[in-house]
Amino acid sequence: MAQCKSVLVFGATGLVGTHIMRHLLAKKARFDRIAVFTSRNTVETKSEVVAQLKAEGVEVICGELTNADDVKHAYEGIDTVVSAVGRNMIERQIELIRLADEATSVSWFFPSEYGTDIEFSSKSAHEVPHQKKLKVRAAIRGCQNLDYSFLVTGPYGDGDPGLYFSSNTGAEEAGSFDATAREAVLLGDGNVPISFTTMNDVGKFLVLALLHPAASRNKVLKVNSFTTTDHEILAEFEAQTGGTSWRTRYTSIDKLKDLEAAAWTASNPLATLFTLRRIWAEGGTLYRQRDNHNIDAEHVVDTLADAVAAAILVQAQGEKEVKRKLT
Ligand SMILES: NC(=O)c1ccc[n+]([C@@H]2O[C@H](COP(=O)([O-])OP(=O)(O)OC[C@H]3O[C@@H](n4cnc5c(N)ncnc54)[C@H](OP(=O)(O)O)[C@@H]3O)[C@@H](O)[C@H]2O)c1
Incomplete structure (x- = not known):
């Protein structure tokens, strides 16, 4: 089973992406390359975060998600892509997946899931918020040269605005x-x-999934904190x-x-x-059943x-x- 040695992250400075990066960096000795793909806008508006990533040895590749040449260039030499893009960019991943399927080095893709099981029951297929993620799953399952992992975590057990352990102001x-x-x-x-899964644990589970390819490749991994x-x-x-x-x-x-x-x-x-x-x-x-034990996360x-x-x-x-x- 091919190991993950060179990883590229989309959405690295986002809400959950930040936690994924923290845990990736904690295990950086296990990888040859850790790269992030981010926009010029993020490089300018989150300059301190980007500088911190660079200081930790992360390659910061600047480009636009909508530009195929930028994405192809970023995929060079990368074997695994982790996407943590936000809800507004979910459908855009279909093109990122197509390009990853074409790229010679990329063999494994984690689309941005980290939430509710969108194939939980027959009702799930009709839930409005699941539609875009369902299309992404269909696209990746149709690929010729790409393995996938769908990390299903349930709701985040965190207090950031709008999350379950918050005041949920306005709602x-x-x-x-x-x-x-x-x-x-x-x-x-x-x-x-x-x-629930805390975002801290989402980062932990993601990295453990990368380090346990036999248990993770082409699997829907259902994990939780409690x-x-x-x-x-x-x-x-x-x-x-x-x-x-x-x-x-x-x-x-x-x-x-x-x-x-x-x-x-x-x-x-x-x-x-x-x-x-x-x-x-x-x-x-x-x-x-949950998969925590399959990736040594019990x-x-x-x-x-x-x-x-x-x-x-x-x-x-x-x-x-x-x-x-x-x-
Ligand atoms: N389980 C739960 O309770 C729960 C709660 C919230 C979210 N989620 C899921 O977690 C995943 C990530 O969501 P999030 O809230 O962490 O995302 P987010 O913070 O809203 O966005 C993550 C990243 O997406 C990239 N991005 C967003 N808009 C972009 C644009 N127009 N152009 C280029 N890049 C753009 C940015 O990447 P850069 O860092 O490169 O700028 C951004 O930091 C989603 O699949 C979401 O459904 C789950």
């Missing part, structure tokens, strides 16, 4: 844990099990924020479905978030307590950012 009814206001909105009866319920998450937040009870409300699954339908009708950009939360609350993250994952501690810090930092901007 609180779809679930919220606000560590400052000490308020929560729980889904269903609060006892629905959901399987499975828990809203009540258990709330109890952990309460324990870590002074031990007293938070003000708590509930959104029934029917109410969530109404919010989802109204958001799609109004072309509200939050519609995707409502749909994903409804899928998670209906059990769409509860896989029959004992290295974050716990619920780790995730909540990190989320409290991230939420507090977010508040500071807002105050800084206001003063």
